[in-house]
Amino acid sequence: MRITGYRSLATVHEWGRPVGDVNGVVAGGVTEVPLVLLETDEGLTGVGLGAHTEAHRVYPALDGQDPRAVTSLYDRMLAHVFKSGHAGRTFGAVGAFDMALWDLKAKIAGEPLWRTLGAADRFVPGYASGLEYALTDDELVAFYGQWAERGFSGAKVKGGLDIDHDVRRLLAVRDVLRPNSARPALMYDVNEAWGRHQAVRLTRRVESRAELTWIEEPVRRWDVAGHRAVVTGARAAVATGENLTGLEQYRALLDADAVEVVQTGSVWGITHFLRVSTLAFGHGLPVSPVGYNANPVAHAAAAVPNHLVTEIQDLRAPVGLRVDQEICDGGIVLGDTPGLGIEVDEESIATHAAAGQWSGAAGPHVRPADAGLRLVP
Structure with missing residues (x-):
């Protein structure tokens, strides 16, 4: 072939x-x-x-x-x-x-790919997420309620500007998930919004009121000293890595003990995830892929010994894609369809009129000019 x-x-x-x-x-x-x-x-x-x-x-x-x-x-x-x-x-x-x-x-x-890669179990533990920064508090509770109904006991909350606002939302999500766990896992993601001088102080302020499982991307992705400072100064684990490309970008963080949950971007592919997982495993660290449409890296996550949990961002597939997996029991149950289990309906895609807006100038892929300077007093 x-x-x-x-x-x-x-x-x-x-x-x-x-x-x-x-x-x-x-x-x-x-x-x-x-x-x-x-x-x-x-x-x-x-x-x-x-x-x-x-x-x-x-x-x-x-x-x-x-x-x-x-x-x-x-x-x-x-x-x-x-x-x-x-x-x-x-x-x-x-x-x-x-x-x-x-x-x-x-x-x-x-x-299915999970079998090709050597996994013994089709179930991949997950945590609920969803880029939910713009939701009101009531909308946030309703959003995570549907994940609680599917057995999830961990969730990520976006924040970084208003600590009081973020803590209120973290506690609200904790309460939504409590039917599934006495101590739900709370991930707090500030998407590199803080400077090194802010990160330790602000993480401690949040931790004084809400128990965090990890603080995610507290400083810029390449800031080894900044991540190390948060590792030293916070109780929660420090998670980062989704925006790093190539093993060479991880080594300085790992060598400095500046990351405790090693993340990978799902869009960087299967081999990248496998190699980062091996590197993390050699340092005694868990790995966690961030979410992406159709959860393709879940197949690889099922096969590595140090997989911790996979981010899952939505319960639906993109337009024109049928995906052989089920989201339930707090994770992903992968199917038996050969390959990634993704079937593409090109006719459905061609007749769909909506256009994506992620690449617009307003972000969220564009870093604001005043990032790190917008904190609410």
């Missing part, structure tokens, strides 16, 4: 509510979901999710290759972009292709 080409599609995820974080909000609640379809000479197609605007630069490394050699092809893609580097949008393209390659490998084997 040989790789013969690829096609790009774009569908949307309709959240039915505003979504975002401290850096910005998509008020219309519709976000784009890029897809790459990797084609072969035997008619099988691999599905990858995530932005891949640099696919044209990366694809020559795959053209004509046997898709079963996934890990070798991953390194071949990195080598292909050696001079210009593999970070940013280029790493996104590598990740999308990598996801499609793993999808193909499992389809060729006639089994």
